[in-house]
Amino acid sequence: MLLAPDLTPAPNSALKRVPRLDALRGAAIVWMAAFHFCFDLNHFGWITQNFHRDPFWTGQRTAIVSLFLLCAGLGQALALHQGQPWSRFWRRWAQVAGCALLVSAGSALMFPRSFISFGVLHGMAVMLLILRALGPRLPLWACLGLGLLACSAPQLWTHPFFDSRWTNWVGLVTRLPITEDFVPVLPWLGLMLWGYAAGRWLLDTRPAWLAGGLTAPLQPLALLGRWSLSFYMLHQPVLIGFLGAAATMRG
Numbered sequence: 001m002l003l004a005p006d007l008t009p010a011p012n013s014a015l016k017r018v019p020r021l022d023a024l025r026g027a028a029i030v031w032m033a034a035f036h037f038c039f040d041l042n043h044f045g046w047i048t049q050n051f052h053r054d055p056f057w058t059g060q061r062t063a064i065v066s067l068f069l070l071c072a073g074l075g076q077a078l079a080l081h082q083g084q085p086w087s088r089f090w091r092r093w094a095q096v097a098g099c100a101l102l103v104s105a106g107s108a109l110m111f112p113r114s115f116i117s118f119g120v121l122h123g124m125a126v127m128l129l130i131l132r133a134l135g136p137r138l139p140l141w142a143c144l145g146l147g148l149l150a151c152s153a154p155q156l157w158t159h160p161f162f163d164s165r166w167t168n169w170v171g172l173v174t175r176l177p178i179t180e181d182f183v184p185v186l187p188w189l190g191l192m193l194w195g196y197a198a199g200r201w202l203l204d205t206r207p208a209w210l211a212g213g214l215t216a217p218l219q220p221l222a223l224l225g226r227w228s229l230s231f232y233m234l235h236q237p238v239l240i241g242f243l244g245a246a247a248t249m250r251g
Contacts, residue, residue, distance in 0.1 A: 018078055019214045019222040021071065026221030028067040029228050033235050035060055040239050044247045065120055065183055066191050072124055073195025074202075076131050078210070081203050089132055097125040099233050103181075106237075111180050118169040119181030121232075126169070126185055127192045135196050143197035151190035 035057075041047045051057045079089070100121035108115035116122075138146070154171050162172040171184030202210050214222055224231060 016082065017222075017226065018210050019219070020210055020212060021074060021078065022222040022225035023214055023218045024067070024225070025071045025075075025228050026223070026225030028064060028071060029224050029231055030221070031060075031067070032064050032232075033239075035064060036236055037239055040236075040243050044243045046243070046247075065188065068120065069124070069127070069188055069191035070195035070198070072128065073131065073192040073197075074199035075195075076128065076135060076192075077196050077199025077203060080132075080136055081199075089128075093125060093128055095229060096121055096128065099229060100125055102233065107180055110240075114178045114180050116179055116181045117165050117177075118184060119179075120183045122169065123183035123185060123188055124192075127189050130185075130189060131192055131196055135193075140197055140200055143193050143200070147190040147193035147197065149190070150185075150193065151187040153186045 038047065038049070038057075039051055042049045042051060049057060051061075100119070103116055103119055103121055107119075135143070154173070158172045158174045160174050162168055162170050163174055163177070165177065168177050168182070169184050171186030171188070173184070176182065
């Protein structure tokens with residue numbers, strides 16, 4: 001089946017945006033910002049919630065991270081289909097990895113005893129490398145199977161060796177680390193693999209589902225999705241600064 005023309009850029013051209021994927025990523029960003037706003041309200045004492053144990057909050061966190069990783073996998077399928085060169089991949093990867101280091105530094109200042117050593121951006125940086133190297137070499141069924149194996153691995157085997165900050169990024173921990181965010185390679189690589197498999201399937205069988213346009217109300221989400229990394233890095237300092245100022249005035 002032929003692919004929709006607007007998903008396949010001309011040789012040497014820039015990769016084309018896919019508004020529907022951008023909008024889906026934008027929706028994840030809005031959900032994440034709302035979640036973090038509630039987390040910050042709790043941190044400053046405006047509300048009292050248990051974000052580490054209450055299923056209402058832990059379930060939302062799982063869903064938000066899952067949506068981000070599915071989008072990342074789908075985006076990699078599109079990038080590879082459009083012929084993204086390694087040079088462009090490395091530029092984007094460096095942005096993600098650099099922002100991950102900034103998140104670690106910033107969280108260490110605010111939460112010195114529970115700083116983020118391997119959160120969502122750290123996990124994405126490692127998983128993108130794995131997917132970029134293995135994805136093009138795997139048939140669709142292997143992506144699905146390896147995704148299932150990755151999701152199941154922490155339930156099948158764990159070891160105390162993986163409980164330190166230097167090794168817990170693998171994910172085979174016997175206990176969860178004390179940290180503000182933790183997105184290890186296992187099981188989360190499975191979600192990115194499934195997103196990648198979904199992207200390949202859509203490109204092969206349902207390209208119109210990706211290539212279609214957006215209604216006017218959804219276009220702001222697509223714009224936000226194009227700048228997801230910038231928004232991710234800026235929204236918490238803005239929210240924390242605003243709520244911190246409000247808490248000072250309240251006190």
